[in-house]
Amino acid sequence: MLFLCISTVFSGMPKKAEAAGDPLGIQAEATILLDVNTGKILYQKNIDTVLGVASMTKMMTEYIVLESIKNKKITWNQKVKINHYVHQMSDESTGLSNVGLTEGEEYTVDELYKAMAIHSGNGAAVALAELVSGSEKNFVNLMNKKAAELGLKDYKFVNASGLNNTDLLGKYPAGSATDENLMSARATAKLAYHLITDFPEALEISKIANLKFRDKKLPYKNFNWMLPSLIHGYEGVDGLKTGHTDLAGYCFTATAERNGQRYITVVMKAKTQDSRFTETRKILDYAFGNFTNEEIVKKHYQDKGHKSLSVIKGKEDKVKIYSKDAINMVVKSGEKANYQPVLVLDKKKLNKNGELTAPIKKGEKVGYLTLKPKNGANMNFLYEDGNKKVTVDVVAENSVEKANWFVLMMRGIGGFFGDLFGGISSTVKGWF
Known part of the structure; x- marks a missing residue:
């Protein structure tokens, strides 16, 4: 398992943010703006500062689930029987984001993935982690391994949901009782980049504003309030993941596309639930208003x-x-x-x-x-x-065939006499 090579992270504490200029005046601890086509960073603030990521963690869980489906390890229609722990983790009365899952009942991978990606269902994330790896502990090992493969560098995963371990009913899979998942804005952007480029189908689910789940009377709202039909609606936004814990503050990884141009933004440790969206709006306005895709050559x-x-x-x-x-x-x-x-x-x-x-x-x-x-x-x-x-x-521009032996021989002879004549001429000139 690969963890951060930073002593403060091993102790469970994020490293102190470095002071950095911020021409946009973004009110958040760290931010990044990325052109998806080239991976070019267009704007940044403290992008290597390691912070809590909360439920943005679920982008990694989504990535591994989608990869497992691609590799035919699991299928969308595969059924998952809910155990007692997952049932408890999905309790909607806890105040945590959840879609209630009934103990002993079976749900498809498709249902659980949507519950996790749209309404940030923590119990659904654990159920999928257990399906893929047999246990959440094994899945966390896989998360850290996959992070290394993707070149994230600044990360530490201790659970599949993004909650603080204190919220896991005493059954935290890695780290200490108070540990939490950590990443830098750069690493978070890399994860989002790989998620939507390796598995573009993820956007078909993340853009769903309301989730109708089984026989529930009311739909579950997507926590990404920048989807066009929701309260902070923004043209072109179709993903990706929000997050919040006391350690992480309010976080948001967004992606938006207009006229074939797609950007990814990450806002970490914003002050309020709404400000993570208003600050993201500033960055996206800056992107779409000031940058264009040009033919340079x-x-x-x-x-x-x-x-x-x-x-x-x-x-x-x-x-x-x-x-x-x-x-x-x-x-x-x-x-x-x-x-x-x-x-x-x-x-x-x-x-x-x-x-x-x-x-x-x-x-x-x-x-x-x-x-x-x-x-x-x-x-x-x-x-x-x-x-x-x-x-x-x-x-x-064109093919050049190899000359045949006779042509090469004649060139050699011509070159020999040319050099010889040139030498004689030089000698004669030297006499006068």
Whole structure:
């Protein structure tokens, strides 16, 4: 099981937030704005500060359940019999978010997943964890393992629901009696990013505003009040997960899409239930109002200094090269001209003189093209290799066949006499 390599986290306490400038004046401990297409970070505040995540934890539970379905370990129609502990955990009278589950009754994975993803059902989360791993303890081990695989880095999972362990009726699966799940805003954004890109079907459920569950007379409301039909409705919002505990404060991971452009935002430790939505609105307004997806480099772009490469042993002595595709990236309005293309040739395919060797196939990769800010600043991505999202292959425009032996021999002879004549000429010139 992988935990945070931070001493304060091992003791169950989040590390102190670092002071950071915040041009939007967001009233929350940590925030992040992410372009989903490239993973480019467009805005941030204290994104590596480790904080409580409360029910945003359930995004990890959702991820593992969806992965288990994909791998045919479980199915949507599979029935789960509710045991006494899960029944107690789903008690709606506790004041915790729950959909009441009856002891001894069977519910499908589909029903439990919707109860967890829409109404943040804690009992449903535990039932699914037990189904996937046999026990919630085993599932927590899996959560931490999966977090490492996804590269979250800053995290600590001690239960499947996101509650403080004190709320688990004395049966907490990991950590101490007062422990709680922890992540940074960066790690939370990574989890959300993987959830909706690896399993886009998750959004088909997270966007449901009201859950009709069995014979319940009234529907269960989605706690994401920024869904378009709810009180803080915002155009394009279709996910993702809220959370609240005393330690975590009020949290919200949102995602919204307009005209094919999708963003993810995370707000951690906002002051009130409503402010997590009003602060998210500020960030989304900033995103949709100030950023656009631009074609920075057109398809078949040719670098001015390398429109072609020399070729040896070929029927032609040069081959044109260009970018296979265009490079598109979300940029702040008016800043498109601040980025320049950078050509990187594959040294393994070039000899010491920078030449290719025939044969060369049309479309063969000879390098790549990426972007670089003209002011020398680094572009900030969710992952260290994020530049790959704004990188395209540079390929040969045409094929160059290898010249036959006779042509190569004649070239060699011509070259020999050419060098010889050149040497004699130089010598003669030296006499005068």
